Structure formats: C-alpha cells, structure tokens
Amino acid sequence: MLHKKLIMVVDDDRELRELLQEYLSKAGFNIVVASEGNEMRRLLIDQSPDLIILDVMMPGDDGFTLCKHIRKTSYVPIIMLTAASNESDKVIGLEFGADDYMAKPFSPRELLARIKAQLRRSDFKDKTNNRYIVFNNWQLDTEARRLTNTDSGRTIVLPANEYALLVLFLENPKKTLSRDDISSFTYGRDSLPTERGIDVMLSRLRSRLGDDGRNPELIKTIRGAGYVMTANVAHVN
Numbered sequence: 001m002l003h004k005k006l007i008m009v010v011d012d013d014r015e016l017r018e019l020l021q022e023y024l025s026k027a028g029f030n031i032v033v034a035s036e037g038n039e040m041r042r043l044l045i046d047q048s049p050d051l052i053i054l055d056v057m058m059p060g061d062d063g064f065t066l067c068k069h070i071r072k073t074s075y076v077p078i079i080m081l082t083a084a085s086n087e088s089d090k091v092i093g094l095e096f097g098a099d100d101y102m103a104k105p106f107s108p109r110e111l112l113a114r115i116k117a118q119l120r121r122s123d124f125k126d127k128t129n130n131r132y133i134v135f136n137n138w139q140l141d142t143e144a145r146r147l148t149n150t151d152s153g154r155t156i157v158l159p160a161n162e163y164a165l166l167v168l169f170l171e172n173p174k175k176t177l178s179r180d181d182i183s184s185f186t187y188g189r190d191s192l193p194t195e196r197g198i199d200v201m202l203s204r205l206r207s208r209l210g211d212d213g214r215n216p217e218l219i220k221t222i223r224g225a226g227y228v229m230t231a232n233v234a235h236v237n
Contacts, residue, residue, distance in 0.1 A: 005119060006030045008049035010040045010066065011081065012058045020053065023108045024115070037061035041069070048076075051118055053111075054098070055081045056089050064096050071097040075145075075159045077118040079111070094200040099161040101197070121164040121186065130235035133170050136218065138209065140166065147208070161186060162205050169219060169229035178226035202227065 007029045009020050014035070021031045032047055034040040037060050052070065056063035063080055070078065080098045082089040090101045099121070100114050133140040137151045145163045147156045158166065168177065168185050182198055203213055211218040220228050 004028060004030045005050040006032065006047065007115065008032050008034065008040070008043065008047065008052045010034045010037075010052065010058070010063075011055040012036055013055070019108070020111075024112070027112055029115075037066050037069075040066060044070075050122065051077045051079065051115060053079050053081065053115075056093065057083065064092055067093060067096045067098055071159075075157065077122050077160050079114060079118060081106070091196055091200060094197055095204075097159060099159065117186065118160065122160040130237055132236045133167070134234045134236060135170060135173075135229075135231040140170065142167070156208055158208070161201055162208070165201055165205055169227075170233050173229045173231060173233040176222050176226045176228045181226065 007024055009017055009024075009031060010033075011017050011020075012035050017033045017035070021033055024031050032043055032049065034043055036058050054063045054066060054070075061069075067078055067080065070076065077100075078098045080090075080093040080101045082093065082101050082103055090103070093101050099118055102111055102114065131141060131143055133142060134150075137149055139148045139150055140146075141148070145158050145160075147158055147166070148154070165182065165186065168182070179198055186198070186201070202219065206213050206216055206219055209218055218229070218231060220230055222228055
C-alpha cells in the first residue's frame with residue numbers, strides 16, 4: 001500500500017479546518033489539525049507532516065512567527081493562507097521561508113493542486129543517475145539537497161522549492177526558461193501577471209549562490225523572455 005502523505009492544517013477558523021480536513025481526506029491524504037501555534041508545536045513533537053498549511057492571522061503567534069519557528073529545524077513545504085487584499089503578507093511569508101501562498105477566500109480545488117505541486121517538488125529527484133551536479137564553484141548533492149561551495153566549504157541545505165528551481169535550471173543550462181515554465185514546474189500552473197512568488201524565490205536562490213541581484217551573472221534575466229543558467233554543468237557520481 002502506498003504511503004499516505006500527512007498534511008497539517010494550522011488555522012483558528014474551525015469551519016475551515018473541518019472543511020479542509022474532509023476535503024483533503026477524500027483526496028487521499030492523512031490530516032492533522034491545530035487551531036493555534038502552541039498546539040502546532042505540541043503536535044510537531046510526535047508528528048512529521050509532509051506539508052503544512054499555515055494561516056497568517058491567528059491568536060497568539062502569527063503565521064510568520066510560526067513559519068520562522070518551523071524553518072529552524074525543517075524544510076517541510078509550507079503553504080500560507082493570507083488575506084486577499086494584503087499583498088505584503090504574501091511577500092513576507094515567502095521571505096520567511098514559505099513555499100507558496102493562497103489568498104482567502106480560495107477554491108479547495110486550487111489548494112489541492114498547489115499541495116500536489118509542492119509535494120512533487122519535495123519528492124523531486126534528479127532525473128540522472130548521478131548524485132552530484134557541479135557548476136561554477138558549487139556542488140549540489142541531489143540526495144541530501146545540500147549545496148556546497150567548493151572554494152570555502154560552506155554548505156547550505158536548500159528548501160524544497162529552491163532545490164527544485166535550482167535543479168530545473170541545472171537540467172536546462174544555457175536554455176531560457178520563461179516565468180510560465182518556472183510556475184508550471186513549481187506551482188503546477190502558468191504564472192499570474194501580479195505574482196511575486198517567482199521573483200522572491202529567484203532572489204533567495206541568487207542570494208544563496210552569491211549572484212548579484214542587480215546584475216546577476218549566474219542566473220541571468222532575459223528581458224521579456226525569462227531566465228537562463230549560464231554556467232557549465234557537469235553530473236558526477
């Protein structure tokens with residue numbers, strides 16, 4: 001029997017928790033729910049969810065604080081639920097380590113699609129048989145999702161979405177990838193005109209790679225077309 005993915009829903013809205021618990025259970029997931037941050041922390045002692053759905057506005061610690069808490073020890077995919085009119089919530093959530101966001105009210109069907117997209121990213125394996133990908137002065141361990149600078153020895157464990165984005169570029173070196181290409185791979189859909197999630201994710205990845213955001217050389221912006229990985233890439237055992 002295939003292992004059922006465990007999703008944790010953290011939201012103070014009882015009706016929404018019950019709706020998501022029923023809907024996502026029918027979609028084949030195991031669900032655990034928490035109404036606020038302290039309950040979430042207690043559950044995380046014994047539970048290891050495959051994905052967390054995290055509301056921004058809750059009594060006690062807000063979703064941003066809880067997202068930072070989770071990121072201290074885990075790179076589990078996090079989808080944040082935000083107020084529809086507050087664009088800054090979405091950007092802050094992504095900067096604190098969230099992988100995606102949805103504005104309330106939302107379609108459960110769209111949330112399900114985004115959950116599946118994030119789980120695909122989290123489960124992503126390099127499609128070659130080689131464990132390591134080498135480019136410039138970096139080596140990516142595709143089993144540990146660990147990025148190592150071969151000059152300094154500095155090591156970074158990448159979040160699921162940044163890991164998947166980096167591998168997407170490394171599997172397509174010297175090829176221009178459009179925003180729709182990236183969004184389709186990351187979110188399972190075309191990009192939206194006002195969406196900043198891709199920009200935030202690219203900015204974080206460039207920063208980790210030491211690529212100047214104002215004048216990037218490693219992941220270049222091709223105006224009107226998309227982005228391209230300029231490095232020579234090698235796959236090694």
